Amino acid sequence: MLTDVRKTDRLNLMDQRGLRTSTWNVLTPNAPASKNLLSEELRKNKVSITGLTETRLTGCGEERIGNSDSLLWSGGSTRRNGVDLALNSLARKALLLHEAVSDRLMKARFGHKHGKMTVIVCYAPTSNSGDVTKEDFYSALSRCLATVLPP
Template structure:
């Protein structure tokens, strides 16, 4: 988190968080949204938000352990940020297809709100 703070990054996507379930965590300088598997500490995605970004957060949706979506409203625009952790090409076909379908469903749902 020090690196994010040093470079004054307001929103950062995180992968391989290895946290179970979904929820939020707070550090001294960042608010973390995360989504992971229910029982195993594998994969997982997250989003680190500065206090400034957290004030603009409208809502967020933990899709699964590989996809997380958050919506923000600023004085300039509405913004949707999607964090993904794609399976590698050597992963079996079924998990890759599930991942692609999840991305497609989210994009269709958010059409018009994605910048």
């Protein structure tokens, strides 16, 4: 699912504090207080954009977490795998589009004062996974990378 959030202005994601990104294997944010805890941790660590893996959320969507942060997710039909992007309010305003590629891949594009930036969150299968699962994932990743536009 591709969601286009066209903006006419670019926000300054890279101000004097800098852009801080992170990744986190959270093993599901489904508990009632876990999304607020996630928002608090992002704020405490001054993180703008976080790629989350193994979130186990179904479907795809967006919701507000904490006071002003956002959570975008890409999951399958079962509570397995799943990737998310947690964005602070500034990163959410700079979001141009996001695409839920699969339960293991999500792509987002941001505008900033230097141009545009693409973020891909991926949750690769382990080496114990079957060959078909690994081939499907890496084929999807290759297709996703091929669609990344230049800055």
